[in-house]
Amino acid sequence: MPGPDLSWLNLGNDHALYQLSVPQLIEEAVRNGEGTLTSTGALAVDTGKFTGRSPKDRFIVLDDITRDAVWWGEINIRFSPADFDRLLQKVCAHLNQNKFYVRDAYACADKQYQTGIRVITETAYQNLFACNLFLRPEKADALQHPEWTIIAAPDFFADPGIDGTQQANFSILNFSRKIILIGGTGYTGEIKKGIFSVLNFILPEQHHTLSMHCSANVGAKGDTAIFFGLSGTGKTTLSADPERNLIGDDEHGWGDQSVFNFEGGCYAKCVDLTPEKEPEIYAAVKYGALLENINYFPHTREVDYSNIEKTENTRVAYPIHYINNAAVPSIAAVPKNIFFLTADAFGVLPPLSRLTRGQAMFHFISGYTAKVAGTEAGVTEPQVTFSACFGKAFLPLHPAKYAALLGEKMDKHQVNVWLVNTGWSGGAYGEGQRMKLSYTRALITAVLGGKLAGAKFTEHPVFGLLMPEACPGVPSEILNPRNTWADKNKYDLKTNELAKAFIENFGQFGELVTGEIWESIPKVVENTF
Numbered sequence: 272m273p274g275p276d277l278s279w280l281n282l283g284n285d286h287a288l289y290q291l292s293v294p295q296l297i298e299e300a301v302r303n304g305e306g307t308l309t310s311t312g313a314l315a316v317d318t319g320k321f322t323g324r325s326p327k328d329r330f331i332v333l334d335d336i337t338r339d340a341v342w343w344g345e346i347n348i349r350f351s352p353a354d355f356d357r358l359l360q361k362v363c364a365h366l367n368q369n370k371f372y373v374r375d376a377y378a379c380a381d382k383q384y385q386t387g388i389r390v391i392t393e394t395a396y397q398n399l400f401a402c403n404l405f406l407r408p409e410k411a412d413a414l415q416h417p418e419w420t421i422i423a424a425p426d427f428f429a430d431p432g433i434d435g436t437q438q439a440n441f442s443i444l445n446f447s448r449k450i451i452l453i454g455g456t457g458y459t460g461e462i463k464k465g466i467f468s469v470l471n472f473i474l475p476e477q478h479h480t481l482s483m484h485c486s487a488n489v490g491a492k493g494d495t496a497i498f499f500g501l502s503g504t505g506k507t508t509l510s511a512d513p514e515r516n517l518i519g520d521d522e523h524g525w526g527d528q529s530v531f532n533f534e535g536g537c538y539a540k541c542v543d544l545t546p547e548k549e550p551e552i553y554a555a556v557k558y559g560a561l562l563e564n565i566n567y568f569p570h571t572r573e574v575d576y577s578n579i580e581k582t583e584n585t586r587v588a589y590p591i592h593y594i595n596n597a598a599v600p601s602i603a604a605v606p607k608n609i610f611f612l613t614a615d616a617f618g619v620l621p622p623l624s625r626l627t628r629g630q631a632m633f634h635f636i637s638g639y640t641a642k643v644a645g646t647e648a649g650v651t652e653p654q655v656t657f658s659a660c661f662g663k664a665f666l667p668l669h670p671a672k673y674a675a676l677l678g679e680k681m682d683k684h685q686v687n688v689w690l691v692n693t694g695w696s697g698g699a700y701g702e703g704q705r706m707k708l709s710y711t712r713a714l715i716t717a718v719l720g721g722k723l724a725g726a727k728f729t730e731h732p733v734f735g736l737l738m739p740e741a742c743p744g745v746p747s748e749i750l751n752p753r754n755t756w757a758d759k760n761k762y763d764l765k766t767n768e769l770a771k772a773f774i775e776n777f778g779q780f781g782e783l784v785t786g787e788i789w790e791s792i793p794k795v796v797e798n799t800f
Protein backbone atom coordinates (compact mmCIF):
# COMPACT_ATOMS: atom_id res chain seq x y z
CA MET A 272 0.00 0.00 0.00
CA PRO A 273 1.50 3.41 -0.88
CA GLY A 274 2.47 5.21 2.28
CA PRO A 275 1.64 8.66 3.58
CA ASP A 276 3.76 11.73 2.92
CA LEU A 277 6.15 12.01 5.85
CA SER A 278 8.30 14.77 4.39
CA TRP A 279 7.13 17.16 7.16
CA LEU A 280 9.22 14.96 9.46
CA ASN A 281 12.07 14.68 6.95
CA LEU A 282 11.32 10.98 6.81
CA GLY A 283 11.95 9.28 3.48
CA ASN A 284 8.88 7.52 2.08
CA ASP A 285 10.96 4.82 0.43
CA HIS A 286 11.91 3.57 3.90
CA ALA A 287 8.35 3.28 5.17
CA LEU A 288 6.38 0.04 5.35
CA TYR A 289 2.82 1.25 5.63
CA GLN A 290 -0.12 -0.51 7.29
CA LEU A 291 1.28 -4.02 7.06
CA SER A 292 -1.10 -6.82 7.95
CA VAL A 293 -0.58 -8.81 11.14
CA PRO A 294 1.01 -11.77 9.30
CA GLN A 295 3.32 -9.39 7.43
CA LEU A 296 4.41 -7.70 10.66
CA ILE A 297 5.06 -11.06 12.29
CA GLU A 298 7.11 -12.17 9.29
CA GLU A 299 9.08 -8.91 9.40
CA ALA A 300 9.71 -9.28 13.12
CA VAL A 301 10.98 -12.83 12.72
CA ARG A 302 13.15 -11.93 9.71
CA ASN A 303 14.58 -8.89 11.50
CA GLY A 304 15.54 -11.14 14.41
CA GLU A 305 13.19 -9.28 16.76
CA GLY A 306 11.46 -12.38 18.03
CA THR A 307 10.27 -15.97 17.70
CA LEU A 308 6.93 -17.66 17.27
CA THR A 309 6.15 -19.67 20.40
CA SER A 310 4.15 -22.90 20.43
CA THR A 311 1.05 -20.86 21.28
CA GLY A 312 1.34 -19.09 17.91
CA ALA A 313 2.06 -15.78 19.66
CA LEU A 314 5.20 -13.85 18.76
CA ALA A 315 7.66 -13.49 21.66
CA VAL A 316 10.06 -10.54 21.73
CA ASP A 317 12.45 -8.95 24.18
CA THR A 318 12.04 -5.22 24.61
CA GLY A 319 15.69 -4.71 25.61
CA LYS A 320 17.03 -2.89 28.64
CA PHE A 321 13.61 -1.52 29.53
CA THR A 322 10.94 -4.03 30.47
CA GLY A 323 8.77 -1.42 32.18
CA ARG A 324 8.02 2.28 31.98
CA SER A 325 10.52 4.87 33.10
CA PRO A 326 8.47 7.66 34.71
CA LYS A 327 11.43 9.90 35.38
CA ASP A 328 12.17 10.09 31.66
CA ARG A 329 8.68 11.21 30.72
CA PHE A 330 8.41 14.88 29.74
CA ILE A 331 5.86 17.39 28.48
CA VAL A 332 6.89 20.24 26.21
CA LEU A 333 6.33 23.61 27.88
CA ASP A 334 4.26 25.71 25.48
CA ASP A 335 1.22 27.98 25.38
CA ILE A 336 -1.13 25.02 25.67
CA THR A 337 0.54 23.39 28.64
CA ARG A 338 2.14 26.31 30.53
CA ASP A 339 -0.76 27.14 32.84
CA ALA A 340 -2.76 23.94 32.50
CA VAL A 341 -0.32 21.18 33.41
CA TRP A 342 0.34 20.11 36.98
CA TRP A 343 4.13 20.47 36.71
CA GLY A 344 6.38 18.62 39.12
CA GLU A 345 7.87 15.21 39.57
CA ILE A 346 5.28 13.56 37.32
CA ASN A 347 5.04 16.12 34.55
CA ILE A 348 8.54 17.31 33.81
CA ARG A 349 9.10 20.30 31.52
CA PHE A 350 10.90 19.99 28.19
CA SER A 351 11.90 22.91 25.98
CA PRO A 352 10.31 23.24 22.52
CA ALA A 353 13.68 23.93 20.90
CA ASP A 354 15.21 20.81 22.45
CA PHE A 355 12.21 18.85 21.25
CA ASP A 356 12.55 20.05 17.66
CA ARG A 357 16.24 19.18 17.60
CA LEU A 358 15.69 15.76 19.14
CA LEU A 359 12.87 15.03 16.69
CA GLN A 360 15.20 15.76 13.77
CA LYS A 361 17.81 13.44 15.22
CA VAL A 362 15.34 10.61 15.78
CA CYS A 363 14.00 10.95 12.24
CA ALA A 364 17.53 10.98 10.80
CA HIS A 365 18.13 7.78 12.77
CA LEU A 366 14.97 6.19 11.38
CA ASN A 367 15.96 7.15 7.83
CA GLN A 368 19.00 4.92 8.07
CA ASN A 369 16.83 1.84 7.83
CA LYS A 370 13.29 0.74 7.08
CA PHE A 371 10.57 1.64 9.54
CA TYR A 372 6.90 0.83 10.04
CA VAL A 373 3.96 3.19 9.79
CA ARG A 374 0.47 2.41 11.00
CA ASP A 375 -2.71 4.41 11.17
CA ALA A 376 -5.05 3.74 14.03
CA TYR A 377 -7.30 5.68 16.35
CA ALA A 378 -8.20 6.06 19.99
CA CYS A 379 -11.68 6.26 21.59
CA ALA A 380 -14.41 3.80 20.67
CA ASP A 381 -17.07 6.52 20.98
CA LYS A 382 -17.21 8.35 17.63
CA GLN A 383 -17.67 11.69 19.35
CA TYR A 384 -14.14 11.49 20.76
CA GLN A 385 -12.37 9.53 18.01
CA THR A 386 -8.74 10.67 17.68
CA GLY A 387 -6.58 9.62 14.72
CA ILE A 388 -3.08 8.35 15.47
CA ARG A 389 -0.16 7.63 13.12
CA VAL A 390 2.39 5.35 14.76
CA ILE A 391 5.89 5.29 13.28
CA THR A 392 8.08 2.58 14.78
CA GLU A 393 11.60 1.40 14.25
CA THR A 394 10.66 -2.23 14.84
CA ALA A 395 7.93 -4.46 13.47
CA TYR A 396 6.92 -5.74 16.92
CA GLN A 397 6.13 -2.21 18.14
CA ASN A 398 3.92 -1.77 15.10
CA LEU A 399 2.17 -5.04 15.89
CA PHE A 400 1.64 -3.71 19.41
CA ALA A 401 0.06 -0.54 18.00
CA CYS A 402 -2.15 -2.65 15.74
CA ASN A 403 -3.29 -4.81 18.67
CA LEU A 404 -3.73 -2.08 21.26
CA PHE A 405 -5.21 0.83 19.35
CA LEU A 406 -8.49 0.81 17.48
CA ARG A 407 -8.19 -0.47 13.94
CA PRO A 408 -9.74 1.63 11.18
CA GLU A 409 -11.85 -0.31 8.68
CA LYS A 410 -9.83 1.18 5.86
CA ALA A 411 -6.60 3.09 6.28
CA ASP A 412 -6.25 6.32 4.34
CA ALA A 413 -2.64 7.34 3.82
CA LEU A 414 -3.70 10.72 2.44
CA GLN A 415 -5.34 11.77 5.67
CA HIS A 416 -3.24 13.44 8.29
CA PRO A 417 -4.20 11.90 11.64
CA GLU A 418 -4.35 14.21 14.61
CA TRP A 419 -1.49 12.71 16.61
CA THR A 420 1.81 11.15 15.56
CA ILE A 421 3.76 8.73 17.75
CA ILE A 422 7.38 8.08 16.86
CA ALA A 423 9.16 5.27 18.70
CA ALA A 424 12.82 4.46 18.08
CA PRO A 425 14.23 2.06 20.69
CA ASP A 426 17.71 2.05 19.16
CA PHE A 427 18.08 5.80 19.19
CA PHE A 428 19.90 6.98 22.30
CA ALA A 429 19.86 10.57 23.41
CA ASP A 430 22.88 12.32 24.77
CA PRO A 431 21.55 13.82 28.03
CA GLY A 432 24.22 16.54 28.10
CA ILE A 433 23.15 17.84 24.71
CA ASP A 434 19.57 16.73 24.17
CA GLY A 435 17.92 17.94 27.38
CA THR A 436 16.90 14.46 28.56
CA GLN A 437 17.86 12.81 31.86
CA GLN A 438 19.11 9.61 30.31
CA ALA A 439 19.49 8.02 26.88
CA ASN A 440 15.80 7.04 26.91
CA PHE A 441 12.86 9.43 26.84
CA SER A 442 9.16 9.77 26.21
CA ILE A 443 8.05 13.31 25.39
CA LEU A 444 4.55 14.70 24.76
CA ASN A 445 4.28 17.80 22.59
CA PHE A 446 0.73 19.20 22.60
CA SER A 447 1.39 22.02 20.11
CA ARG A 448 2.92 19.74 17.52
CA LYS A 449 0.76 16.76 18.53
CA ILE A 450 3.72 14.41 18.56
CA ILE A 451 4.77 11.79 21.10
CA LEU A 452 8.48 11.11 20.76
CA ILE A 453 9.88 7.95 22.34
CA GLY A 454 13.48 6.79 22.17
CA GLY A 455 15.99 4.54 23.89
CA THR A 456 13.33 2.14 25.15
CA GLY A 457 11.53 -0.74 23.48
CA TYR A 458 8.92 -1.14 26.23
CA THR A 459 5.65 -0.85 24.36
CA GLY A 460 3.76 0.33 27.45
CA GLU A 461 5.27 3.78 26.77
CA ILE A 462 3.37 3.92 23.46
CA LYS A 463 -0.07 3.27 24.93
CA LYS A 464 0.50 5.36 28.04
CA GLY A 465 1.64 8.25 25.82
CA ILE A 466 -1.74 8.53 24.14
CA PHE A 467 -3.47 7.86 27.45
CA SER A 468 -1.70 10.88 28.96
CA VAL A 469 -2.74 13.00 25.97
CA LEU A 470 -6.39 12.02 26.43
CA ASN A 471 -6.12 12.64 30.16
CA PHE A 472 -5.25 16.22 29.26
CA ILE A 473 -7.76 16.78 26.49
CA LEU A 474 -10.95 15.03 27.58
CA PRO A 475 -11.56 16.67 30.97
CA GLU A 476 -10.58 20.16 29.77
CA GLN A 477 -12.13 20.24 26.33
CA HIS A 478 -15.00 17.76 26.60
CA HIS A 479 -15.91 17.74 30.28
CA THR A 480 -15.39 13.99 30.12
CA LEU A 481 -13.67 11.99 32.84
CA SER A 482 -10.70 9.96 31.63
CA MET A 483 -9.94 7.01 33.84
CA HIS A 484 -7.23 4.45 34.50
CA CYS A 485 -9.73 1.64 34.81
CA SER A 486 -11.08 -1.49 33.18
CA ALA A 487 -14.77 -1.94 32.42
CA ASN A 488 -17.28 -4.67 31.72
CA VAL A 489 -21.02 -4.89 31.38
CA GLY A 490 -23.61 -7.46 32.47
CA ALA A 491 -26.56 -8.86 30.54
CA LYS A 492 -28.84 -6.14 31.93
CA GLY A 493 -26.58 -3.38 30.66
CA ASP A 494 -25.16 -2.80 34.13
CA THR A 495 -21.65 -1.43 33.69
CA ALA A 496 -18.90 -1.90 36.26
CA ILE A 497 -15.59 -0.10 36.24
CA PHE A 498 -12.41 -1.10 38.06
CA PHE A 499 -9.88 1.60 38.87
CA GLY A 500 -6.40 0.50 39.87
CA LEU A 501 -2.73 1.08 39.46
CA SER A 502 -0.71 -1.41 37.43
CA GLY A 503 -0.90 -4.98 38.66
CA THR A 504 -3.89 -4.51 40.94
CA GLY A 505 -6.17 -6.61 38.74
CA LYS A 506 -7.91 -4.40 36.18
CA THR A 507 -7.18 -6.77 33.30
CA THR A 508 -7.64 -10.00 35.26
CA LEU A 509 -10.88 -9.07 37.00
CA SER A 510 -12.56 -7.43 34.00
CA ALA A 511 -12.21 -10.68 32.03
CA ASP A 512 -15.37 -12.37 33.33
CA PRO A 513 -17.21 -15.13 31.45
CA GLU A 514 -20.56 -13.79 32.69
CA ARG A 515 -19.99 -10.25 31.46
CA ASN A 516 -18.94 -8.47 28.26
CA LEU A 517 -15.53 -6.85 28.31
CA ILE A 518 -15.45 -3.15 27.42
CA GLY A 519 -11.72 -2.75 28.00
CA ASP A 520 -8.91 -3.48 30.41
CA ASP A 521 -7.10 -0.22 31.09
CA GLU A 522 -8.17 3.21 29.77
CA HIS A 523 -11.71 4.59 29.51
CA GLY A 524 -13.69 7.77 29.25
CA TRP A 525 -16.94 8.57 31.08
CA GLY A 526 -18.99 11.02 29.06
CA ASP A 527 -22.57 12.23 29.51
CA GLN A 528 -24.12 9.07 28.13
CA SER A 529 -21.51 6.36 28.11
CA VAL A 530 -18.35 4.70 29.24
CA PHE A 531 -16.08 4.01 26.29
CA ASN A 532 -12.72 2.37 25.75
CA PHE A 533 -9.82 4.44 24.47
CA GLU A 534 -8.15 1.32 23.11
CA GLY A 535 -8.83 -1.65 20.87
CA GLY A 536 -6.86 -4.24 22.78
CA CYS A 537 -5.50 -5.44 26.10
CA TYR A 538 -2.06 -5.58 27.66
CA ALA A 539 -2.17 -8.29 30.29
CA LYS A 540 0.39 -9.35 32.83
CA CYS A 541 1.54 -12.92 32.22
CA VAL A 542 3.35 -13.84 35.38
CA ASP A 543 2.08 -17.25 36.56
CA LEU A 544 -0.69 -17.22 33.99
CA THR A 545 -2.65 -20.49 34.09
CA PRO A 546 -5.70 -21.66 32.13
CA GLU A 547 -7.44 -22.47 35.43
CA LYS A 548 -7.06 -19.07 37.06
CA GLU A 549 -7.30 -16.83 33.99
CA PRO A 550 -8.85 -18.84 31.16
CA GLU A 551 -9.85 -15.90 28.94
CA ILE A 552 -6.38 -14.33 28.97
CA TYR A 553 -4.62 -17.66 28.60
CA ALA A 554 -6.69 -18.38 25.49
CA ALA A 555 -5.84 -14.97 24.03
CA VAL A 556 -2.18 -15.96 23.77
CA LYS A 557 -2.35 -17.14 20.18
CA TYR A 558 -1.26 -16.15 16.67
CA GLY A 559 -1.33 -12.37 16.36
CA ALA A 560 -0.71 -11.75 20.05
CA LEU A 561 2.60 -10.26 21.17
CA LEU A 562 4.42 -11.70 24.19
CA GLU A 563 7.02 -9.48 25.83
CA ASN A 564 10.07 -10.51 27.84
CA ILE A 565 8.76 -13.98 28.38
CA ASN A 566 10.89 -17.12 28.57
CA TYR A 567 10.10 -20.22 26.57
CA PHE A 568 11.69 -23.64 26.37
CA PRO A 569 14.09 -23.60 23.43
CA HIS A 570 13.16 -26.95 21.88
CA THR A 571 9.39 -27.02 22.24
CA ARG A 572 9.04 -23.21 22.29
CA GLU A 573 6.43 -23.68 25.01
CA VAL A 574 5.97 -20.56 27.10
CA ASP A 575 7.21 -20.68 30.70
CA TYR A 576 4.87 -18.26 32.49
CA SER A 577 6.43 -18.86 35.87
CA ASN A 578 9.87 -17.74 34.73
CA ILE A 579 10.62 -14.16 35.73
CA GLU A 580 14.32 -14.10 34.87
CA LYS A 581 13.88 -11.18 32.48
CA THR A 582 11.28 -9.31 34.52
CA GLU A 583 8.17 -9.84 36.62
CA ASN A 584 6.41 -7.56 34.14
CA THR A 585 5.99 -10.16 31.41
CA ARG A 586 3.13 -9.11 29.14
CA VAL A 587 0.89 -10.14 26.32
CA ALA A 588 -0.73 -7.63 23.97
CA TYR A 589 -3.77 -8.80 21.98
CA PRO A 590 -6.71 -7.21 20.19
CA ILE A 591 -9.81 -7.08 22.35
CA HIS A 592 -11.77 -9.55 20.21
CA TYR A 593 -9.30 -12.25 21.36
CA ILE A 594 -11.41 -12.22 24.53
CA ASN A 595 -14.53 -14.22 23.63
CA ASN A 596 -17.18 -12.01 25.10
CA ALA A 597 -15.78 -8.58 24.29
CA ALA A 598 -18.41 -5.92 23.58
CA VAL A 599 -18.22 -4.47 20.07
CA PRO A 600 -17.96 -1.52 19.87
CA SER A 601 -16.39 -1.00 23.29
CA ILE A 602 -19.08 1.28 24.67
CA ALA A 603 -21.54 0.79 27.52
CA ALA A 604 -23.90 2.73 29.75
CA VAL A 605 -22.61 4.86 32.62
CA PRO A 606 -21.52 2.65 35.53
CA LYS A 607 -23.71 1.25 38.29
CA ASN A 608 -20.76 0.01 40.32
CA ILE A 609 -17.26 1.39 40.74
CA PHE A 610 -14.48 -0.71 42.26
CA PHE A 611 -11.24 0.79 43.48
CA LEU A 612 -8.63 -1.97 43.34
CA THR A 613 -5.76 -1.64 45.76
CA ALA A 614 -2.91 -4.09 46.24
CA ASP A 615 -2.44 -3.31 49.92
CA ALA A 616 1.09 -4.38 50.84
CA PHE A 617 0.29 -3.64 54.51
CA GLY A 618 -2.38 -6.37 54.57
CA VAL A 619 -4.63 -3.99 56.49
CA LEU A 620 -7.56 -3.19 54.22
CA PRO A 621 -10.56 -5.53 53.95
CA PRO A 622 -10.92 -7.72 50.85
CA LEU A 623 -14.10 -5.78 50.05
CA SER A 624 -15.78 -2.78 51.59
CA ARG A 625 -18.54 -0.35 50.65
CA LEU A 626 -17.70 3.34 50.53
CA THR A 627 -19.75 6.40 51.31
CA ARG A 628 -19.54 9.29 48.85
CA GLY A 629 -17.00 11.06 51.05
CA GLN A 630 -14.91 7.91 51.39
CA ALA A 631 -15.07 7.40 47.64
CA MET A 632 -13.70 10.88 47.03
CA PHE A 633 -11.06 10.39 49.72
CA HIS A 634 -9.85 7.07 48.35
CA PHE A 635 -9.94 8.26 44.74
CA ILE A 636 -7.76 11.26 45.50
CA SER A 637 -5.47 9.20 47.76
CA GLY A 638 -5.04 6.33 45.27
CA TYR A 639 -3.39 4.13 47.86
CA THR A 640 -1.83 0.90 46.60
CA ALA A 641 1.47 -0.86 46.18
CA LYS A 642 3.46 -0.56 43.01
CA VAL A 643 3.94 -4.18 42.02
CA ALA A 644 7.33 -5.34 40.84
CA GLY A 645 8.34 -4.68 37.27
CA THR A 646 5.93 -2.21 35.69
CA GLU A 647 8.22 0.70 36.47
CA ALA A 648 11.96 0.57 36.02
CA GLY A 649 13.71 0.04 39.37
CA VAL A 650 10.70 -1.29 41.31
CA THR A 651 11.62 -4.86 42.25
CA GLU A 652 9.24 -5.56 45.14
CA PRO A 653 5.85 -4.15 46.16
CA GLN A 654 6.30 -0.52 47.15
CA VAL A 655 3.67 1.41 49.07
CA THR A 656 2.49 4.40 47.09
CA PHE A 657 -0.26 6.97 46.87
CA SER A 658 -1.02 7.45 43.20
CA ALA A 659 -3.79 10.04 42.91
CA CYS A 660 -6.82 8.83 40.92
CA PHE A 661 -5.08 5.42 40.75
CA GLY A 662 -2.95 6.69 37.88
CA LYS A 663 -0.93 9.72 38.90
CA ALA A 664 1.87 8.93 36.44
CA PHE A 665 -0.49 9.55 33.51
CA LEU A 666 -2.26 12.68 34.70
CA PRO A 667 -1.13 15.99 33.18
CA LEU A 668 -3.76 17.94 35.17
CA HIS A 669 -4.07 18.40 38.92
CA PRO A 670 -5.84 15.39 40.51
CA ALA A 671 -8.55 17.73 41.84
CA LYS A 672 -9.85 18.17 38.27
CA TYR A 673 -10.47 14.46 37.83
CA ALA A 674 -11.87 14.14 41.35
CA ALA A 675 -14.33 16.99 40.76
CA LEU A 676 -15.59 15.30 37.59
CA LEU A 677 -15.98 11.98 39.38
CA GLY A 678 -17.89 13.68 42.18
CA GLU A 679 -20.22 15.35 39.69
CA LYS A 680 -20.88 12.08 37.92
CA MET A 681 -21.48 10.18 41.14
CA ASP A 682 -24.05 12.79 42.13
CA LYS A 683 -25.81 12.63 38.80
CA HIS A 684 -26.00 8.85 38.59
CA GLN A 685 -26.75 6.34 41.31
CA VAL A 686 -23.38 4.63 41.70
CA ASN A 687 -22.17 2.24 44.37
CA VAL A 688 -18.48 2.47 45.16
CA TRP A 689 -16.44 -0.37 46.60
CA LEU A 690 -12.84 -0.72 47.75
CA VAL A 691 -11.24 -4.08 46.92
CA ASN A 692 -7.96 -5.20 48.41
CA THR A 693 -6.34 -7.51 45.87
CA GLY A 694 -3.10 -7.31 47.83
CA TRP A 695 -2.06 -8.92 51.07
CA SER A 696 -4.05 -10.78 53.70
CA GLY A 697 -3.01 -12.46 56.95
CA GLY A 698 0.00 -10.16 57.33
CA ALA A 699 1.91 -7.52 55.43
CA TYR A 700 3.95 -8.27 52.30
CA GLY A 701 6.64 -10.75 53.31
CA GLU A 702 4.50 -12.38 56.01
CA GLY A 703 0.98 -12.66 54.64
CA GLN A 704 -0.12 -13.91 51.23
CA ARG A 705 -1.65 -12.24 48.21
CA MET A 706 -5.45 -12.36 48.39
CA LYS A 707 -6.74 -15.45 46.63
CA LEU A 708 -7.92 -14.50 43.17
CA SER A 709 -10.93 -16.80 43.53
CA TYR A 710 -12.05 -14.87 46.64
CA THR A 711 -11.68 -11.52 44.94
CA ARG A 712 -13.66 -12.80 41.99
CA ALA A 713 -16.38 -14.19 44.28
CA LEU A 714 -16.67 -10.86 46.12
CA ILE A 715 -17.05 -8.93 42.88
CA THR A 716 -19.53 -11.46 41.49
CA ALA A 717 -21.59 -11.14 44.66
CA VAL A 718 -21.70 -7.35 44.39
CA LEU A 719 -22.62 -7.44 40.71
CA GLY A 720 -25.25 -10.11 41.26
CA GLY A 721 -26.89 -8.02 44.00
CA LYS A 722 -26.05 -10.71 46.56
CA LEU A 723 -24.84 -8.19 49.12
CA ALA A 724 -27.91 -5.99 48.93
CA GLY A 725 -29.31 -7.36 52.17
CA ALA A 726 -25.97 -8.14 53.81
CA LYS A 727 -24.93 -6.92 57.23
CA PHE A 728 -21.89 -4.68 57.32
CA THR A 729 -19.39 -3.98 60.11
CA GLU A 730 -17.57 -0.68 60.28
CA HIS A 731 -13.78 -0.78 60.34
CA PRO A 732 -12.75 1.12 63.49
CA VAL A 733 -9.95 3.12 61.87
CA PHE A 734 -10.88 3.40 58.21
CA GLY A 735 -14.65 3.56 58.70
CA LEU A 736 -15.09 1.18 55.78
CA LEU A 737 -18.17 -1.03 55.72
CA MET A 738 -17.13 -4.70 55.57
CA PRO A 739 -19.71 -7.36 54.67
CA GLU A 740 -20.08 -10.02 57.36
CA ALA A 741 -20.73 -12.80 54.87
CA CYS A 742 -20.47 -13.38 51.14
CA PRO A 743 -21.19 -16.46 49.00
CA GLY A 744 -18.03 -18.32 48.02
CA VAL A 745 -15.81 -16.58 50.54
CA PRO A 746 -14.92 -17.75 54.07
CA SER A 747 -16.49 -15.23 56.45
CA GLU A 748 -13.42 -15.09 58.66
CA ILE A 749 -11.34 -13.37 55.98
CA LEU A 750 -13.82 -10.53 55.44
CA ASN A 751 -12.52 -8.65 58.47
CA PRO A 752 -8.76 -8.49 57.88
CA ARG A 753 -7.95 -8.41 61.59
CA ASN A 754 -9.16 -12.02 61.83
CA THR A 755 -6.56 -13.15 59.31
CA TRP A 756 -3.59 -11.90 61.34
CA ALA A 757 -2.20 -14.30 63.94
CA ASP A 758 -0.93 -11.36 65.98
CA LYS A 759 -3.83 -8.91 66.46
CA ASN A 760 -1.64 -6.36 68.14
CA LYS A 761 0.60 -6.30 65.11
CA TYR A 762 -2.46 -5.75 62.91
CA ASP A 763 -3.57 -2.83 65.04
CA LEU A 764 -0.13 -1.23 64.89
CA LYS A 765 0.09 -1.71 61.14
CA THR A 766 -3.40 -0.28 60.73
CA ASN A 767 -2.43 2.88 62.56
CA GLU A 768 0.76 3.11 60.54
CA LEU A 769 -1.23 2.96 57.33
CA ALA A 770 -3.83 5.42 58.62
CA LYS A 771 -1.06 7.90 59.42
CA ALA A 772 0.42 7.45 55.95
CA PHE A 773 -3.02 8.25 54.43
CA ILE A 774 -3.37 11.35 56.59
CA GLU A 775 0.11 12.55 55.81
CA ASN A 776 -0.35 12.03 52.08
CA PHE A 777 -3.69 13.83 52.08
CA GLY A 778 -1.99 16.87 53.57
CA GLN A 779 -0.97 17.97 50.07
CA PHE A 780 -4.66 18.18 49.10
CA GLY A 781 -5.62 20.27 52.13
CA GLU A 782 -7.81 22.62 50.08
CA LEU A 783 -9.98 19.67 48.99
CA VAL A 784 -10.99 18.69 52.49
CA THR A 785 -14.70 19.42 52.53
CA GLY A 786 -16.97 18.27 55.35
CA GLU A 787 -17.75 14.87 53.85
CA ILE A 788 -14.10 14.14 53.05
CA TRP A 789 -13.09 15.25 56.51
CA GLU A 790 -15.46 12.70 57.97
CA SER A 791 -13.88 10.00 55.79
CA ILE A 792 -10.30 10.47 56.84
CA PRO A 793 -9.11 7.47 58.87
CA LYS A 794 -9.12 8.01 62.62
CA VAL A 795 -6.06 6.63 64.34
CA VAL A 796 -7.27 4.67 67.37
CA GLU A 797 -4.60 3.79 69.92
CA ASN A 798 -5.17 0.51 71.82
CA THR A 799 -8.89 0.49 71.51
CA PHE A 800 -9.70 -2.44 69.29
Ligand SMILES: Nc1ncnc2c1ncn2[C@@H]1O[C@H](COP(=O)(O)OP(=O)(O)O)[C@@H](O)[C@H]1O
Pocket residue numbers: 500501502503504505506507508509520538539540541542549692693694705706707708709711
Ligand atom coordinates in the same frame (compact mmCIF):
# COMPACT_ATOMS: atom_id res chain seq x y z
N1 LIG B 1 -6.70 -11.32 44.33
C1 LIG B 1 -6.26 -10.96 43.13
N2 LIG B 1 -6.97 -10.13 42.36
C2 LIG B 1 -6.51 -9.74 41.15
N3 LIG B 1 -5.34 -10.16 40.61
C3 LIG B 1 -4.58 -11.00 41.33
C4 LIG B 1 -5.01 -11.44 42.62
N4 LIG B 1 -4.06 -12.26 43.10
C5 LIG B 1 -3.10 -12.35 42.17
N5 LIG B 1 -3.40 -11.59 41.09
C6 LIG B 1 -2.52 -11.44 39.89
O1 LIG B 1 -2.16 -10.07 39.82
C7 LIG B 1 -2.02 -9.67 38.47
C8 LIG B 1 -2.97 -8.52 38.15
O2 LIG B 1 -2.55 -7.98 36.92
P1 LIG B 1 -3.49 -7.20 35.92
O3 LIG B 1 -4.89 -7.69 36.00
O4 LIG B 1 -2.85 -7.20 34.57
O5 LIG B 1 -3.38 -5.76 36.55
P2 LIG B 1 -3.69 -4.38 35.87
O6 LIG B 1 -4.50 -4.65 34.65
O7 LIG B 1 -4.41 -3.62 36.91
O8 LIG B 1 -2.34 -3.82 35.54
C9 LIG B 1 -2.31 -10.87 37.61
O9 LIG B 1 -1.09 -11.47 37.30
C10 LIG B 1 -3.16 -11.75 38.55
O10 LIG B 1 -3.04 -13.10 38.26
Ligand SMILES: C=C(OP(=O)(O)O)C(=O)O
Pocket residue numbers: 323324460461464500501502503506521538646
Ligand atom coordinates in the same frame (compact mmCIF):
# COMPACT_ATOMS: atom_id res chain seq x y z
C1 LIG C 1 0.96 -0.92 30.99
C2 LIG C 1 0.91 -0.34 32.15
O1 LIG C 1 -0.18 -0.32 32.99
P1 LIG C 1 -1.22 -1.43 33.40
O2 LIG C 1 -0.45 -2.45 34.14
O3 LIG C 1 -2.17 -0.68 34.22
O4 LIG C 1 -1.82 -2.00 32.15
C3 LIG C 1 2.03 0.46 32.62
O5 LIG C 1 1.85 1.08 33.68
O6 LIG C 1 3.08 0.48 31.96
Ligand SMILES: [Mn+2]
Pocket residue numbers: 502503506507520521538539540
Ligand atom coordinates in the same frame (compact mmCIF):
# COMPACT_ATOMS: atom_id res chain seq x y z
MN1 LIG D 1 -3.33 -3.99 32.75
